[in-house]
Amino acid sequence: MRDVTIALDLAADPVELTAALVDVPSVSGNETALADAVEHALRTQAPHLEVVRSGNAVLARTNLGRGSRVVLAGHLDTVPINHNLPLRRTGSGDDLVLHGCGTVDMKGGDAVMLHLAATATEPRHDLTFVFYDCEEVEAERNGLGRVERELPEWLRGDLAVVCEPSNAAVEAGCQGTMRVEVRTDGRRAHTARGWMGVNAIHGASEVLRRLAEYEPRKVEIDGCLYREGLQAVRISGGVAGNVVPDECVVAVNHRFAPDRSPAEAEAHLREVFSGFDVTVTDMAAGAMPGLAHPVAGQFVAAAGGTPVAKLGWTDVARFAALGLPAVNFGPGDPSLAHTREENVRASDIRRCAEVLSRFVNS
Structure with a gap:
């Protein structure tokens, strides 16, 4: 075990534990100090747990x-710091808010997990805790993927709870995501003699028309409403200010309900953009909510309220691909993630800690 200088009290109020985690910078690729502190705390304060690195x-x-x-x-990592460390507090008591990089995405969730790991010594379910690195960067660096490849037995179970921010409510499953490039071709010419060329950017007007008129599906699964989306996110074309462009590329992002496979989503986009050259540049399957599973039902009952669909992609999809029903449940407003104004309410942190404790101990 490594020598560490950062002390974490896992039995402390999860709000104070969140503050301690936030004040340890852990931008993607630089999580060593925080991972060392987490490992040391688990090994010394949770002897009932098997711990590996x-x-x-x-x-x-x-x-x-x-x-x-x-x-x-x-995940232990954060996006780059944006003049929002060290931690800052506003309010007090039930109105206390923690401000700073990682408060909502997702050290509040990590704190809840660490507190549970130390205090749930006789849970009714066996528990596995996975604190991983490099979630905020390209998928091939994601530490959860490495764990899946090298230690697959650690990801087996009957339910996965990813403690990403969800406003302390159960968000079930997640959308799939796909990025495509739609190309139009033209013919170069000098702009002084534009009639001699074919403008590829002008030719993209039909692509944009189809996008503007597109009506996305709404799909209800296990009582959760998933809203699909199709958006142009970038347009590029042209080589010089006096040349008619001979190529235009419209980058499009499609968010699709988890009842569609990536292959079905791709077929749908090729139908939408029929007649154009379509290239898939990135894709990730969604995750079905799986709320009919008995353990998932127990978790929903412990959390109370009505589960909602996760509108976005999270690592619940990795667990769903392994056959586990998976939900998102964590403190904080996900719309604040990656912003300079990132913050989390203490009441959210405490609610998540109470729900998870009730779920595993009762």
Whole structure:
């Protein structure tokens, strides 16, 4: 075990634990100090857990022989700091708010997980905790993917709870995402003799018309309403200010409900843009909510309220691909993630800690 100088009190109020985590910078690729502190705290304060290290991911689990296992996952990294460290507090008591990089995405969720790991010594489900690195960068660096490749047995269970921010409500499954490039071709000419060329950018007007008139689906699954979307996110074309462009590329992002596979989503986009050259540049499958699973139902009952669809893609999709029903449940407003104004309410952190404790202990 590494020598560490950062002390984390896992039995403390999860709000104070969040503050301690936030004040340890952990931009993607630089999580070592925080991973060291998390590993040291788990090994010294949670002797009932088996703990292993994989790069800058720290994994811990109970081995009590329970009839079911719940996997809780959270990433340790943040986006680059944007003049929003060290931590700042406003308000007090029930109105206390923590401000700073990582407060909402997702050190509040990490704190809830760490507190549960230390205090739930006799849970009714076996528990696995996965604190991983490099979630905020390209997928091939994602520490959860490395764990899946190298330690797949650590991701087996009956339910996965990803503690990404969800306003302390259950967000079930997630949308799939696909990026495509739609190309139009033309013929170059000098703009002084434009009639001798074919303007590829002008030719993209039909692509834009189809996008403007597109009516996205709304799909209800397990009582959760998923809203699809199709948006142009970038247009590029032209080589000089006096040349008729011979190529234009419209980059399009499609968010699709989890009842569609990536292959079905691709076929749909090729139909939408029939007659144009379409190239898929990125894709990720969504995750079905899976709320009919008994353990998932127990979690929803513990959380109360009505589950809602996750409008976005998260690592719940990785668990769904492994056959686990998966939900997002964590403190904070996801719309504040990656912003300079990132903040999380103390009441959200405490609610998530109470729900998870009730779920695993009752």
